[in-house]
Amino acid sequence: MDNDNLLRLITIFDASEEAESYINTLRKAGFIVRDMRIEDMEDFLNGIEENPIDLILCKDKTSDITAKQALMALSQMGRDIPLIAITSRNSESTAVDIMQAGARDAMAEDQLKRLVLSVKREIKSLEERRAGRQAEQMLHETEKRARSLIDSSRDAIAYVHDGMHIYANNAYLNMFGYEEQDDIQGIPIMDMVGSKDHSKLKEFLRGYSRGQTADSTLDVHGQHTEGRTFKITMEFSPASMEGESCTQIIIRDQSLSKELEQKINVMSQQDLLTGLYNSKYLYEQLDSVIAAAIEGKTRGALFYITLDKYDEVKAERGISSADMLLTEVAGMLKDKVSDKGLLARFAGPVFTFLVRKIDIKKAEHLAATFCRLINDHICDLGETSITTTASIGICPINDTTVHSDEAIKRAEKGCLQASSDGGNKYNTYNPALEDMEEHEQISHWASEIKQALQNNMFKLVFQPIVSLHGEPGAHYEVLVRMLNQDKEEISPGEFIPAAEQAELMNFIDRWVVINSLMLLAKKQQDKDFTRFFIKLSGSTLNDEEFLPWLSERIKSSKVNPDNIVFEISEDVALNFLKPAKQMVKGLRELNCRTAIENFGIEQNTFQSLKHIDVNYIKVHMSLITNLPQSIEHQEKVKSIAEHAGSKNIQTIAAFVEDANSLAVLWQCSVNFIQGHFLQQPDAELNYDFDEAGH
DSSP states (O other), rough: OOOGGEEEEEEEOOOOOHHHHHHHHHHHOOOEEEEEEEHHHHHHHHHHHHSSSOOOESSSSSSSSHHHHHHHHHHTTTTOOOEEEEEOOOOOHHHHHHHHHOEEEEEETTTTHHHHHHHHHHHHHHHHHHHHHHHHHHHHHHHHHHHHHHHHOOSSSEEEETTEEEEEEEHHHHHTTTTSSSHHHBGGGGGGGGGGHHHHHHHHHHHHHTTOOOOOOHHHHEOTTTOOOHHHHEEEEEEETTEEEEEEEEEEOTTOOOHHHHHHHHHBOOOTTTTOOOOOHHHHHHHHHHHHHTTTTTEEEEEEEEEHHHHHHHHHHHHHHHHOOOOOOHHHHHHTTTTTTEEEEEETTTEEEESSSHHHHHHHHHHHHHHHHHOEEEETTTTTTEEEEEEEEEEEESOOOOOHHHHHHHHHHHHHHHHHHHHHEEEEEEEOHHHHHHHHHHHHHHHHHHHHHHHOOOOEEEOOOOOSSOOOEEEEEEEEEEOTTTEEEOOOOOOHHHHHHOOOOOHHHHHHHHHHHHHHHHHHHHHHOOOEEEEOHHHHHHTTTTHHHHHHHHHHHTTOOEEEEEEEEEHHHHHHHHHHHHHHHHHHHHTTTEEEEEEETTTTTTHHHOOOOOEEEEEOOHHHHHHHGOOOHHHHHHHHHHHHHHHTTOOOOOESSSHHHHHHHTTTTOOEOOSTTTTOOOOOOOOHHHHTTT
């Protein structure tokens, strides 16, 4: 189940049908809705108190509770839950009044598109507020632990805000001759440095505050309160103290020799193969640049550079030649561009380049230079030579960049796009453009799917479902593949998400049903007992014409309906509970069998069985994967099998990949198994069930 789209909702309406219409609108928009219907204020208070709620959707006024009363109750309870009110048409004054009372939005009952946009906005805003509070708590705990570590450190550590000390540990106080914490608070950092180095420190701090300083260390002479001076190296980094942005200064313990300390420091920052900085050091510097960018002190860019021919060289000439290629390119780039930014080897054939104080136009010009330098360079690989090209992704770093992992992910996406365009190119990551491209991709797939439906460009494949207890007959799950113009198979993972977005899944479901019935009819004529398991999508659950259509198809094909099992995924069933109940009821009236698949990971895992009367349960793949190694999963599967058995429901374990899992499933009293261990999906119905039963 995709918990990213889970929406835990309270609805307050006089008529449940009215609430259901809005809930269905949200479900069609991709939300997995868990709804709680409220009838009066007592219900509302209990619901808020006892359950995690993401949103309240209510009529401006019902017979028992008004939107304003709900808002007042939320305020008194101190709960941060957005409320969206539904008003009558042409009731702008009512909407304004409710929003002034604290509603996040208010809209007319027919503004369904606006409702979806408003819910998406409010859920995103709520997630950000929750994440912010969690981050504040984590920051508070981290600062407490950090303060404890700082106080016990042998290194001299201080925190400075606007050039003034706000905190220092005992090692720092002792180093400069101060006795108490109060003695140093409010003292300028300049007083810690000899007068000859004042201008040097001022110049460094000026550049550091503007994000223009690549090096974070400064060698100066410390000034003791007794008048003597001594050599120190001050290391600066952004920090916070009690919620205030400040600068941390560390003066390292000098008990190690300077030479040894420098060697250790270099080794901790260096990639051993190329001699460039390593990914650990890149992350440290990237964090620093992002922190400065968020405060508006700088902006920059991160380049993600991958060599286009690395895999080819590695496959044809071996790892040593591939390493030589990396080393050659690294050395060339270090000579040409290391003065412009921080060059690092990130991983494998990937380099990164971090630049401060650069706009996107200059960054793209620099990326073009990288492409030209790498393309023009001839790499000597022993007795032969080779040229290569590079694909480069650029992530701008500004006040909207959240953290280093996100910056690297964005730069990598840009690199992948450049590579897919043929390589020897750069691409600047643009989130808005990516959303647009995703929409265009869905439109493209929708067109392809429609053509495939018109031209019968789908095919069925079948995977056996084998009884562990000798139940007679052949059981297969029916799976669908789409064909391209060259009659090559396209996997469901590529076209089904687009089909769902384009609301075409119910047409694909019908194609599968028609073709499955034709095959079953032939098997029936040959007197071969075969039972098909056929998946139904959420679109079909909401298709009121499906059951009458299916009834006619079963009659015309003369197939025994007992040989058809229709599967509904548990998360889809719970998301569309009312239509799921009606569908299962209608299928049973047609004498078809039913199943719930992907079962067992919902919070209340047996809740769906209270509402939907099925013949089979198919256990979720996450409980079957690594089953022999997980005692927890074994206990869960056994519990599901026992609970199902008590209700005369048979259990199926799909995605079985090895003999060890088979032995465990036998012990758990599971009825059927399915997976690549038995046979991969195949276009032929040729599995030997008689042999499998022995």
